[in-house]
Amino acid sequence: MKKISVLDRIFLLATGLLAAYQIAAGMVGKDLQTIWFYTVGFGTLLVAGLLLIILGFEGLESQAVVIVSALIPLSLSLGLVSEHLVEYTIPYLVFCVVGFLAIAITRFSVTDSTATIVLAVVHGIAGMIIFLLPIILSIQGSSPAGYALVGIGGALIGVGGLLLAFLRMGKPILSRKTILTILPVLLFLMTAAFVGGFSMV
Amino acid sequence: MENKKQIFKKIKSKYFPLIKSLQTVLLLITGLAGYMSSSCPVMNMPTILALGGSLFLAISGSTALNMWYDRDIDAQMPRTCKRPLSTGVTKPREALILGLVLSTIGISWAVSLDLQYGLVVFAGLFIDVVIYTIWLKRRTAWSIVWGGISGGMPVLAGRVLGTGEIDWIGIALAVAVLFWIPTHILTFSIRYHEDYQLANIPTFPSVYGFQTTRLIIAISSVLTALAMGLAAYGVGMTWGFLRIMTVLGVGLLVLAVRSLTLPSDRITFGLFKYASLYMLGSMLLLFFAGL
Secondary structure, three states: OOOOOOHHHHHHHHHHHHHHHHHOOOOOOOOOOHHHHHHHHHHHHHHHHHHHHHHHHHHHHHHHHHHHHHHHHHHHHHHHHEEEEEEHHHHHHHHHHHHHHHHHHHHHHHHHHHHHHHHHHHHHHHHHHHHHHHHHHHHOOOOOHHHHHHHHHHHHHHHHHHHHHHHOOHHHHHHHHHHHHHHHHHHHHHHHHHHHHOOOO | OHHHHHHHHHHHHHHHHOOOHHHHHHHHHHHHHHHHHHOOOOHHHHHHHHHHHHHHHHHHHHHHHHHHHHHHHHHOOOOOOOOHHHHOOHHHHHHHHHHHHHHHHHHHHHHHHOOHHHHHHHHHHHHHHHHHHHHOOOOOOOHHHHHHHHHHHHHHHHHHHHHHOOOOHHHHHHHHHHHHHHHHHHHHHHHHHHHHHHOOOOOHHHHHOHHHHHHHHHHHHHHHHHHHHHHHHHHOOHHHHHHHHHHHHHHHHHHHHHHOOOHHHHHHHHHHHHHHHHHHHHHHHHHHOOO
């Protein structure tokens, strides 16, 4: 297992601080439920960053990582739906809850391939919403052009989430060392893109 | 020049370890946060510096006295046997004098600032040195309750200096620290269980077993988060800061429950570290909320 370096810790701390800033000051003017959906996403990023700093990359060995890391795209995409596609909030909330439970249950009770399919579908849909929705809104002119940064964050979270999930499932897309080398930077860039994008609205 | 270097080196190796700098700074931050939480209309830099100076000296003094008294058990535990008093680098008399001098100056400075504030600082020192260290630590595992009460005194003292009274918010902040102490110390006593056994110090793991200790840690974590949240709400902290505090509290709870259900050394140590980060984060939020 790769040892966590000082630079890794700095990136993770910066990720946590950005997430904390977003929770504290980056949601002004949004309605309460949207705020809480985003809070779950950024809060998971904040706590995950701190735990990685404390436990090192060994913390990723836990079975819970796959389940917890699903919370980030699900809650952020739910926040976006709640903010911009209000009429779909309830159906999408149901999808998120069912998807999250499906990921949790299949991690422990069925074959690896089924668990992988469930994970890829749920992550994929959430990731596509975070990636596409802000970009479409920017192109349509309903949101400022800079809001598309959230979409870029969505692309990064999709990459990061899938890399982590497949690594944890024992079917890494890249080598373990490469994934662990880029992970802190990826988390930081993703969070910076989210914070930058949300600040445009 | 050479003399100055040697003096600095001597202080660094002989006396600096006696004040447990990380723990002292964390407690100092709680005191400053308690003061800032009062959003005192007459808040000013000289008072903040005097608060920081007096608390630092009093906490450092009590820690040095604690180290002086515990030097025999420190020498028996692998974790602490390299401390300057155990190795003989620092003489017990030197540590005792250092502790007494720091404590006396710290308490005197605190009393001169404000009598009520000084009394709370003195109570913290007295409970830590006399009740916790000298009287109870070697007799009962429950001594940590008193350790917790003394740990809650700096935040209460800061609040008292800011508001001029002991109010429910100050009590809630002190209670939050009181419940945080078991999370901090009990995870430590699980990790270094054998050390404490060697020194014949009663701890929760040795008296009640690991699982009960983990349950107590989980309950303490919940109570810490509740007390801290209540105090933060009472202070009038913004919703944004309250949300961060909630997130950090949920992290603490999740780790505590995980330590209970799937115990491992790594999770225990992670909980110990996270609990410190939680307290530091909460206090910084209180501090900045007061600006």
